[in-house]
Amino acid sequence: MAYKKFLTGFYTLVLCFISLGVLAQGGRIPTPAENGMVVSSHYLASEIGRDILKQGGNAMDATVATAFGLAVTLPSAGNIGGGGFMVYHPANADATAFNFREKAPLAATREMYLGEDGKIKDNANHEGVLSVGVPGTVAGLYKAHQKYGKLEWAKLVEPAIKIAQSGFAVSHGLADFSQWVFDNKEEYSSTAKVFLKKDGTPLKRGDILVQNDLAETLKRIRDKGPEGFYKGKTAQLIADFMKAHDGLITKKDLEVYEAEEVEPIKGNYRGLEVIGMPPPSSGGVAIVEMLNILEGFNLKEEGHNSASSIHLITEAMRRAFADRAQFLGDPNFNPDMPLDKLTSKEYAEELRKTIELKKASVSDSTRFNAAHLAYESPETTHFSVIDKDGNAISITYTLEHSYGSKIVVEGAGFLLNNEMGDFNAIPGLTNSQGRIGTLPNQIEPEKRMLSSMSPIILTKDNKPYLIIGSPGGRTIINTVLLVILNVVDYDLDIAKAIESPRYHHQWFPDVTFFEEWGFSPDTMELYKSMGHETDSRDSQGRAMGIMIDAENNLYYGAADSRSYDGGAAGY
Structure with missing residues (x-):
């Protein structure tokens, strides 16, 4: 108790020096704030979000501004040019989510x-215009803002325009990409111009x-909302570019795209409510399933990062990832997914009984219907936001x-995603090298591809x-679990x-991957x-998190030091 009082006093003293707003790089000391906090993978975007909070905006306003800043x-x-997921917990209402x-x-x-x-030709599901899915970010941010935002839309897009101009x-990372573009400038001429x-x-x-072309595209979004992206000049630029390069996306694809407000996945872990995304995000289901399994073990007694605790946790990972592969996909095309079962305490008890306390299980493909995991890139970004009233947002989006x-x-200045690679590209082919061919995530028009993105909010009372939340492809789920x-x-x-060291097991391959610097x-x-x-x-991963000390009315933010440009900005 004395130590807790010391920490509270220390952070209160720090607040005296940062009352005008702070920027903290990642590290082992959390950044305190009294009125609001934004934690993202780029400090400039975090500052944009914080400034919106200081100007009277709420968490949704700050989220929109931060997202465009990123x-x-x-x-x-x-x-x-991509898409993602948002979990929103209003201060005085039930949680909701946006897909x-x-x-x-x-x-x-x-x-x-x-x-x-019968094999994939020219890696076309990951490279080239055929790999591009219809983008959802602008539609999602606008839909969420129209219902829950406070400030004018144009005010929230403007800071990003100014930085682009x-x-x-x-x-370092962007310089490396520029070198890659230079080496491939003949094939990627429109990218070279930027x-x-x-x-x-x-x-x-x-x-x-x-980025002048991007600034002009953002101005159209500022002035016309989603119509400035999905219709008009920007849509024409996308459609013309696709047609010129034998792509599939047309003006019709852009016109009919809609984001969805959906019911979040909910669970309970040691008295805390766990709120996450439903499919096509697999993160909410998998994390609730793993927490349910682990609730039956005394992990604290086993010891932090001890061999026994790691064993129990990776066994939970193994089982949740097997279920992820077999059952999950876009719910609009898979209406019979057993979500209630997968997130139930009873099912977790059944799985827990299959875990031996001192012996690893075997990832048996026949037992789980041979549904293996496909590759997902680790390059995603996550940010977390809370305002002075306690409205909280966890959002993960990606290319x-x-x-x-x-x-x-060409002429629009923004990069396109290659999300089509998240579908099961070879129907029916599943193998131990990670190829997955099961039905729930096979390609269909207007279907959303399965994802590991895992924005999560835990609540107390x-x-x-x-x-x-975190980036990291398939590792996202386990990174968030470990935090x-x-x-x-x-x-x-x-x-x-x-900052603690991390590890990852995904059922197949039957290997646990460790951050090599972190374990004895x-x-x-x-x-x-x-x-x-x-x-x-x-x-x-590169986790971005906020913890709320309700007793002392303080927010503590932390940007993962694995993200070189990340920052927590509060006031």
């Missing part, structure tokens, strides 16, 4: 990527990137691969307690919960002695 400053994942995942074009077919040999400093210097040479770290398809729409466990079971503050040799040997195969990776 579309300018984080072209690898922030976007108007603005991309859709397959009207002309898409189940075997559209296959050659005469004035420019911002190029980071991401190379005027003399045709690559951008270097510290150079200023100005799929880093910089999506790497294709800029119907008030937001933890707002969390939740770090907070709830292991009593870590939000910064330490995010003794722990690894004990874990492997239970029958687990392991491998290492440099990094997993």
Whole structure:
């Protein structure tokens, strides 16, 4: 108790020095604020959102402004050419969610990527204009804002326009992309016009990137809302570009796209309500299922990141990912998904009984109907927002691969996604290398592809307690799970919960991947002695989170230090 009082006093003192608003890079010390907080993968976007809060905007206003800011400053994942998911918990009402995942074009077919040999031709589901799904970001942000926003739409888009016009400093990652564009400028000529210097040479770290075509596109969105994107000049530019390059998306595809407000997935973990996205996001279902399984174990007693706790947690991961592959897809095309069963305590109890305390299970494809997991790119972005009234938003959106398809729409200045690669491209073919061919996620016109994006809000007494999410492809689900466990079971503050080392098991391949820097040799040997195969990776996810201290009326934000440009901005 004395230590808690010390921390509260310390953070209150810090607030005296940051009363005009702060920007904190990622690290082990959370950023405190009293009135509002935005945590995103680019500090400029976080500042935009914070400034909107300071100007009287609510969490939805700040979310819209931050998202458009990321579309300018984080072209690898922030976007108007992609899509995603939002979970919203109003301060004095029930939670809701928005699905603005991309859709397959009207002309898409189940075997559209296959050659005469039945194999994918030219990696076309991941590269080129055929990989592009109908974008949903603008429609989703507008739909959510129209119902829950406070400030005028135009005011929220304007800060992004100003940064696009004035420019911002190029980071290491963006400089690397510019070099790639230079090396491939003949094939990606429209991209070269945006991401190379005027003399045709690559951008270097510290150079200023100005995006005038993107600014003009954003102005049309500012002035006309979604009609400024899905109709008029921008829609014509997209349709003309697609036609010129043998793509599928037409003006009709853009006109008929709609975002959806949907009921979130809900669960309960150790007295806290868990609120997440329903399908076609698989994150809400999988996280609730895993938490239900783990609720039957005393993880705190097992010890944080001990071999025994990692064993139990990865066994839960194994089972949830098997169910994810077999059952989940777009609910508009799969109305009979057993969501109530998958998220029930009773089903979790059945699964828990199959876990041996000191021995790894075997990922048996026959037991789970041979439904394996397809590749998902780790390049997504997440941000978390809360305002002075306690309205909370968790939002994750993406282009799929880093910089999506790497294709800029000629004259419009923005990158297109390559989300069609998230569909099961070879119907009926499933193998242990990760190819998946099961029916729920096969290609159909206007169908939304399955995703691992996992924006989550935990509440205590119907008030937001933890707002969390991450990029990372399939690892998103487990990254978010581990942050939740770090907070709830292991009593870590939000910064330490995010900075802690991570691991990932996805059923197939039957391997647990560890961040190699984070675990002792003794722990690894004990874990492997239970029958687990392991491998290492440099990094997993870039979580962005906010934790709410209701007792002291403080918000604590943390931007993952794995995200070089991330920042928590509060006031």
